[in-house]
Amino acid sequence: MALSVEKTSSGREYKVEMPGLMACRAEFGPSKPFAGARISGSLHMTIQTAVLIETLTALGAEVRWCSCNIFSTQDHAAAAIARDSAAVFAWKGETLEEYWWCTERCLDWGEGGGPDLIVDDGGDATLLIHEGVKAEEEYEKTGKVPDPESTDNAEFKIVLTIIRDGIKADPKKYRKMKDRLVGVSEETTTGVKRLYQMQETGTLLFPAINVNDSVTKSKFDNLYGCRHSLPDGLMRATDVMIAGKVAVVCGYGDVGKGCAAALKQAGARVIVTEIDPICALQALMEGLQVLTLEDVVSEADIFVTTTGNKDIIMVDHMRKMKNNAIVCNIGHFDNEIDMHGLETYPGVKRITIKPQTDRWVFPETKTGIIVLAEGRLMNLGCATGHPSFVMSCSFTNQVIAQLELWKEKSSGKYEKKVYVLPKHLDEKVAALHLGKLGAKLTKLTKSQADYISVPIEGPYKPAHYRY
């Protein structure tokens, strides 16, 4: 349980550190800019998300919510929201069938169709609509409904089943949703990648704001959030002493940078695997070794995947690991670690030490590895995710993006493309978080501002600036 959430007569009194969201309520609450807007959210149903939801409702929105991960819901947070503020379809430990049922429920506003706006994390809500529309169009043309047996992917089978059943009930369901939708704001690298792919192939059905690439998201949530929550998850799940251990971090993007920094600072010797020579050179400059997984698989104690790619740690790697090696993933999807290969390995034995912490013993060697959160996001499965402060940065970006989409719903400003927030809004998100930490900014003089050709009030950097 995070610090508690209490509802008082004057509104919910939060003990969570989310200064950006609190500032949004103060600034926008009175004018109810979301009046009339239906927002569906697919995002880890945690205590921080509860503050986001109540910020949206405080600004006038109606809200329905589901989680974007089967393990990440904090049930007390879901319950509080369900009681007071919004329709919630989420609980800790959903099956995949339940997960997609929740996503579908979250998007279904009854007779009137779907939401006006989507808050997405990983893109599953967006994907369901896109797949739904595609299937409906195929059905209209050919009379064929989607065939779940046409795919090997267990999860996609479920998606097709839901869509097939939907078509039977209402063959225009997803197209009606699409027609109503003003846009989506998406906050994860993985979801954003999907959006850009759809933009490139011309299949994106509505405008999207890429919140992930706000500096105050990608460089904060991904980096500082993981720097906090990776060791938190490791310690809660295993109580392992990190000092003295050899840790392998697969991927040295922002998430990998945060993980590697945390492990190094806790006294581990960190080895990085990378495909990108630039990121690899960055790792080297921090004193980290860059090798391939094969080089180190049998000598490391802790393995973390952060790549956003698939098939990173395969069962064949796991078989070669030391006894009680810890294997976990902090990337968005659960396909970085080959759980399917592990589960179907002949003779493998799974011993659940406690929820989200399993020891898998291989029959030949009798050695076992510890897998966290079944290969899903370990910081949400084994701990409480990122701390409120950093989520406040991310979610303030979400609120601002939703406001922007809603304000411009009829202006034609946003086409069926992917946009990032303008820099002055990104800087605003940061500024809202400085006071809490006691910082004092320096003010440019007019003459200094002219000299570097920026407005006194910002934005201060060109778009390509990397921070």
Add this chain to the structure above:
Amino acid sequence: MALSVEKTSSGREYKVEMPGLMACRAEFGPSKPFAGARISGSLHMTIQTAVLIETLTALGAEVRWCSCNIFSTQDHAAAAIARDSAAVFAWKGETLEEYWWCTERCLDWGEGGGPDLIVDDGGDATLLIHEGVKAEEEYEKTGKVPDPESTDNAEFKIVLTIIRDGIKADPKKYRKMKDRLVGVSEETTTGVKRLYQMQETGTLLFPAINVNDSVTKSKFDNLYGCRHSLPDGLMRATDVMIAGKVAVVCGYGDVGKGCAAALKQAGARVIVTEIDPICALQALMEGLQVLTLEDVVSEADIFVTTTGNKDIIMVDHMRKMKNNAIVCNIGHFDNEIDMHGLETYPGVKRITIKPQTDRWVFPETKTGIIVLAEGRLMNLGCATGHPSFVMSCSFTNQVIAQLELWKEKSSGKYEKKVYVLPKHLDEKVAALHLGKLGAKLTKLTKSQADYISVPIEGPYKPAHYRY
């Protein structure tokens, strides 16, 4: 729950990382050197302690155990030990009366009197016997039994009550214990300080080995243990983001050094308070600011006491803190934070957010502070204490000290004084932990060993070496 403890036919199969204790069992188990020895232990009843207890029994001892802190017992560990290995008097959340009842039970072996050996942490078992003997002698001389009302100290009242009741039942009880006792090994700075005071005043009743000042204890458990378990406790209790915060560490001994390092590495700005100019200068050399508590009480976010002294953070300090400032203690005793002053502050309101995490709201300001573990050891109250690996170092020292006391029980080698373990045993403890971490030691040549005048096999350093 830590990684689980399973009992198999071939002995308990531990998933905990305690290579030193495992090595002791391998080396000494077969010869049962503790055959005939009764060992009473007063030490946090955690999963790691379970491994210590079973190491002692594997070496032939009979064991009775209590915890040395009312919150630190892990109930599943206590239950496992009680079922399989030893008499246990400990549970999480004892009252003070229950705590001292447990301590007394742990020392009472029935008709035959007390234990042969004591494993102590903080010195409460040792204190009870010393106070008992003193009271019995007074009673024999003057007929006066201890008067609990003679002290203001709530806890000492309870001690006197127990002794008083003991004298009524058996006026020689504690003296019989003393007569049987071969010695105690003590592992905490606080307990060791008491022992040296008794040595100086000539009141120490039996030999004592100061395990705390083995390098592999004081420089490992205190330093690296706290570096791990302080942030662990903070995160589990509050989910606070440490990065960006101002943290005050009171005391810069080994415990303070570990805490300050952890907080700094997690991105906090750390301020140290110190009385000792040498430790203060060390803090400065690490880039930490050294100020008094008064200087920073109203601007810091996190306060940690590590001094081993009393009256460090008083209620008057707490009143001046920022809203939701976090206050906790990682020193042995609970008198570093003025809990009495806080509890009796007029109009103060306590809101339990979850067990071991309380928000105390002051009536004038309506601001509240978050106090962890009621001012007791926060790493044990809010997390699972130090990790197994570092406890393995400490406990291997305990086992070796107990072996030494028992082996020399009749030789007169140990007088009623405080001893530290010889350096070669300290080095042995370290050596037992290297393999697990993949280290390879360099060997001296004969000529090199002669050049620096040490044996090839060690010990390598003079007694005064500081590491």
Add this chain to the structure above:
Amino acid sequence: MALSVEKTSSGREYKVEMPGLMACRAEFGPSKPFAGARISGSLHMTIQTAVLIETLTALGAEVRWCSCNIFSTQDHAAAAIARDSAAVFAWKGETLEEYWWCTERCLDWGEGGGPDLIVDDGGDATLLIHEGVKAEEEYEKTGKVPDPESTDNAEFKIVLTIIRDGIKADPKKYRKMKDRLVGVSEETTTGVKRLYQMQETGTLLFPAINVNDSVTKSKFDNLYGCRHSLPDGLMRATDVMIAGKVAVVCGYGDVGKGCAAALKQAGARVIVTEIDPICALQALMEGLQVLTLEDVVSEADIFVTTTGNKDIIMVDHMRKMKNNAIVCNIGHFDNEIDMHGLETYPGVKRITIKPQTDRWVFPETKTGIIVLAEGRLMNLGCATGHPSFVMSCSFTNQVIAQLELWKEKSSGKYEKKVYVLPKHLDEKVAALHLGKLGAKLTKLTKSQADYISVPIEGPYKPAHYRY
């Protein structure tokens, strides 16, 4: 003196670590792609630059060179190049008049006019041509030559004088240069900013490649280079113990980040000043305090300017500093520290402790401050600049940019705009530096590459990725 440079029959044998440049020679040397090209460079004439120059000549170019800073020339490097490879106009300790004379000489290739390509650092060579062209056009229109007295800026007075004298000798001199010029590659934030301003106002006279914003430049040279060379300069100039000191870093861009990291790691307590809330929040996340200069001017021991802006530390600040406070600049231009205000302060006394290290004593207080390199780049003035390895990254970008400009000289691919290098070339620069550090990259499988929609061989990241 850096590790020596020896010329052997088979070419210059370098002891400097510049794997990227060596690889360029191996790859491109045989085909002499620069055959027929005249390259003028304005860039610190150090030993590393010598390797750059000889790489350009090895690829077939003719080269003329000047330094871009009056103090940064390493005379032995200049001498070696002058003897063996190129015309050099640079020495350590130029006057401003000499500096601009050198720049003009470097651009003047005799009868045939100017260079084909410019390698620029800070943009002074580019500026001279632009100002020259502007003046010539004005002269053609109005008969007016530039009036050095029209400006207060001492340096710009000199520029105008040179141009005025040039017009008298040849009123088409700079326009002929412009006509011949294929383009410039510029490597500093400051120079790039000027280029974008000219692009915006439509006054840019030829294509420019912004090498500064290659990741392998801005995130390496600026960050890791300064992390190395700031403490190097401080130690060589003053032998000050950094541990325990309070250091103020003005600006937390890449240069500031490198400086702050170095100072923190050396044991200083670091305070950052910033105008940009995003950078300020980044500083906080690293445990640094963010305040204004006014807040800390009288308590800090070391001040470093890194802003790229002007008027950062004024004489009024300096008067309030502690005795022997150290003040230095590592930003490109020397207008961050108010040297003019200091030099003209009534009664101020300058004591040169050694070259580039002056103590300035204020008459009222008799306290003095230590100013390094007269407010110019302290890492070049007081030490040897960035280490070769990091300069190899920067200069490999320069070589690749020059190759690209020259190859496309007639294709029309580059307009009078500012371009960055394509990402695959940026990645190539990184890749050329991995082998030296023993790194092994992971290879994507086809299926993984498809999953994240990148080619197996890269580029791996979208243009907006921030690293």
Add this chain to the structure above:
Amino acid sequence: MALSVEKTSSGREYKVEMPGLMACRAEFGPSKPFAGARISGSLHMTIQTAVLIETLTALGAEVRWCSCNIFSTQDHAAAAIARDSAAVFAWKGETLEEYWWCTERCLDWGEGGGPDLIVDDGGDATLLIHEGVKAEEEYEKTGKVPDPESTDNAEFKIVLTIIRDGIKADPKKYRKMKDRLVGVSEETTTGVKRLYQMQETGTLLFPAINVNDSVTKSKFDNLYGCRHSLPDGLMRATDVMIAGKVAVVCGYGDVGKGCAAALKQAGARVIVTEIDPICALQALMEGLQVLTLEDVVSEADIFVTTTGNKDIIMVDHMRKMKNNAIVCNIGHFDNEIDMHGLETYPGVKRITIKPQTDRWVFPETKTGIIVLAEGRLMNLGCATGHPSFVMSCSFTNQVIAQLELWKEKSSGKYEKKVYVLPKHLDEKVAALHLGKLGAKLTKLTKSQADYISVPIEGPYKPAHYRY
């Protein structure tokens, strides 16, 4: 050159940061406690030592000085002292013959014999007297003078030659010195080891105070001093980029800890070699790898010896190193690196890149290694040694030790044994350095002091405390 030393009418005005020595002058200067005392010092003749010498003279002593290393003299410091304050026998780049001639001169006060007190660093002055006395006694008994040919050790040959020549001139010279001598204070691990060996064998001729093991020496000079001066020496000598490199630190005592910390913080990957399992475990807890030199000799870029032992890096190791690997020593004596083996390696070629930086090329492989300061203390040979602030701690211990010896010269308090300074003096040294860094100490209350059984004013720690 360090910050300059100017002599004014009111005494020398130092720009060096040595608050402890300044405080000694303020406290003791007026009473001239050293009136009548002759002090001979054998200690690196640097600018900081100049401040030490002038502190001794300010307190009333007459002083003669030599350096304790052939490369460590800063000639301008020696010149200033020779001009103003004391007899100095030291210059940068002495031959070994010159070195021992200087040592002998420094001890020879003319007719009246030798010094009253010795300030020693490494123990060479002490050794010369002990060897001299031994030879004189042998000569008196047997008429035999020392035979330089009796030893293979080139340096000891010189010592014997000097003593032999001395005996011819005055066969009681060293015994007269011994008789006059009140005692020596010694500040290096190496010199202290010699003293304890003489104490054990009963051959120590006069009292000795072990200044090295003051906490404010061993934990400051050795640790923080080397953390500063190792990278300083590396950068000045080679300009190598430390980030990304593999560095091997031989030995993980205080010096090794400082070196490893500096290298790690600068971005190197650090590997430690150790003989002592406790130190090895400490290295592991900091995330460093512990291997043998043989394991890593061919993959590392930088090698540093810090052991205080001999024969650490042999020519056979050096032959296997990578091209341009850097090899250096920061331990007191020059026998850690096998310079003799290197110099006599058949066909080896030495190229002096600049003074104190040599490239040695092996004939078989044509690869070369860079050896700094000919294997002697690289921080003194290639840079300016430790910074003043940390030397102030060490030298304040020296002054206090000399005062103590002189005060007790007739009291019999000190026998022919080795002593450490009492803890309250150690704490005093620290306290004298806090103000400069802006620290504020906390004061114990009476009740707190009683609770932990220390005086309010200290000392605060037991003798065995390790800090």
